[in-house]
Amino acid sequence: MNNEKINSESADSKGISPEEISKGDLLKNNVYNIKETTLPEGDMSEGTIKEISSAPYSTHEGMEPTKEDIQGFSPLNLNKKTVESESLSMNSGSPSLPKKKRSGTSYLVVFLALIAVILVSIAAIFYGLGFGGDLRSSDKIAVIYVQGTMLTGNVPAGLGYATSEEICEKIHSAVKDKNVKAIVLRVNSGGGSPSAAQEISIEIEKAQQQGVPVIVSMGDLAASAAYYISAPADYIFANPSTNTGSIGVIWTFENMSGFYHNEGIDYYISKSGEFKDMGGNWRGLTDEEKEYADAVVMESYDEFVIQVADGRNLSRSEVKELADGRIYTGAKAKELRLVDDFGNLYDAIDKAAELGGVQGEPRVVYMNRVSISSLLLGSESNDSTEARQFVSYFEESPYGKIIASIR
Numbered sequence: 192m193n194n195e196k197i198n199s200e201s202a203d204s205k206g207i208s209p210e211e212i213s214k215g216d217l218l219k220n221n222v223y224n225i226k227e228t229t230l231p232e233g234d235m236s237e238g239t240i241k242e243i244s245s246a247p248y249s250t251h252e253g254m255e256p257t258k259e260d261i262q263g264f265s266p267l268n269l270n271k272k273t274v275e276s277e278s279l280s281m282n283s284g285s286p287s288l289p290k291k292k293r294s295g296t297s298y299l300v301v302f303l304a305l306i307a308v309i310l311v312s313i314a315a316i317f318y319g320l321g322f323g324g325d326l327r328s329s330d331k332i333a334v335i336y337v338q339g340t341m342l343t344g345n346v347p348a349g350l351g352y353a354t355s356e357e358i359c360e361k362i363h364s365a366v367k368d369k370n371v372k373a374i375v376l377r378v379n380s381g382g383g384s385p386s387a388a389q390e391i392s393i394e395i396e397k398a399q400q401q402g403v404p405v406i407v408s409m410g411d412l413a414a415s416a417a418y419y420i421s422a423p424a425d426y427i428f429a430n431p432s433t434n435t436g437s438i439g440v441i442w443t444f445e446n447m448s449g450f451y452h453n454e455g456i457d458y459y460i461s462k463s464g465e466f467k468d469m470g471g472n473w474r475g476l477t478d479e480e481k482e483y484a485d486a487v488v489m490e491s492y493d494e495f496v497i498q499v500a501d502g503r504n505l506s507r508s509e510v511k512e513l514a515d516g517r518i519y520t521g522a523k524a525k526e527l528r529l530v531d532d533f534g535n536l537y538d539a540i541d542k543a544a545e546l547g548g549v550q551g552e553p554r555v556v557y558m559n560r561v562s563i564s565s566l567l568l569g570s571e572s573n574d575s576t577e578a579r580q581f582v583s584y585f586e587e588s589p590y591g592k593i594i595a596s597i598r
Contacts (some may be wrong), residue, residue, distance in 0.1 A: 216447050285448045330549040332540050333365035335558045341383030341416050353380055355390035361558040362394045366401050372547030373404045375539045382415030391420045404546040408539035409433045422502030426542055428534040429521035438499060438514035438522060440491040442484055446475040503528055
């Protein structure tokens with residue numbers, strides 16, 4: 192390999208002359224060790240032999256260099272001449288190393304990682320839908336949430352209403368599943384429509400007739416119609432500070448006749464009977480209508496008293512003494528035998544397993560736990576436009592609202 196050629200190429204690449212290249216710069220271009228021979232001062236004959244390092248491309252010992260090997264070196268200007276030889280340079284013209292092929296093991300690791308991610312995702316989805324629990328046991332405890340104002344109708348979950356259609360359907364589905372040994376109702380409601388409460392109560396009694404015990408776990412609030420559906424349960428848990436009771440019925444009417452008069456709005460009512468426009472907000476109730484309203488309320492109230500008396504093994508007179516519409520704390524309700532014990536949701540689940548005869552740890556199935564889809568569809572407020580559209584028949588009834596609820 193010609194040193195002059197190497198030096199020229201290096202100089203050309205940097206834009207400087209070969210004379211300006213120092214010995215140190217030249218050495219930096221070499222990859223392998225270079226063995227140097229220092230020549231004595233004086234003339235350098237063509238027979239001078241270079242001794243080269245043991246690199247793969249070294250000149251064999253005993254071979255004579257050609258004139259080209261020492262071309263470009265003047266004997267007149269040379270005090271010490273160093274002849275170097277390179278086995279391999281780092282020039283751009285060097286052959287590239289072959290690419291390392293990816294082994295089959297790395298592909299296998301990636302594949303197994305993807306499978307693991309998919310399995311974890313599926314497990315998370317199943318748990319979120321309420322299929323969590325101990326998979327070693329086939330016995331289940333179904334948990335059904337009753338949250339918000341209770342009414343009949345088809346209202347999506349997440350809007351702050353607990354519809355009898357949804358609750359009854361969940362109870363019915365749980366009873367159909369032969370592996371469900373008991374049902375826990377997690378109640379957080381201030382009451383609502385007596386009709387909705389009656390529908391849910393009937394479904395609870397059907398479950399009990401099929402041998403499936405029902406346990407109630409009261410949260411912050413389980414009053415009026417919410418207590419109505421709790422009374423027939425096999426066991427009731429509450430917290431000492433839970434608000435419950437409010438046993439009674441109320442029917443509200445709105446009289447806006449003064450407002451309409453001030454605004455100059457008049458109504459003409461054509462009706463087929465004396466009570467047909469009863470509850471219209473364009474006028475107040477007549478004495479006869481007030482009497483009739485009171486009779487309807489007391490009819491619903493008597494039915495409420497019977498429900499509590501039968502469900503809690505109390506006499507009707509005992510229930511009437513405490514059923515004046517007042518709220519009771521959980522502590523007072525336990526004293527009055529309106530609830531059985533203090534405890535949270537998981538205490539209720541344990542009791543359900545006991546009453547259902549479950550051996551070992553049961554699977555807990557959450558039948559209507561709030562999901563992402565219901566949150567996206569639902570609303571943060573009961574006063575939202577979506578909620579009013581679904582429940583306008585109830586909230587904006589022209590006949591007033593007869594409800595078993597705290598106000």
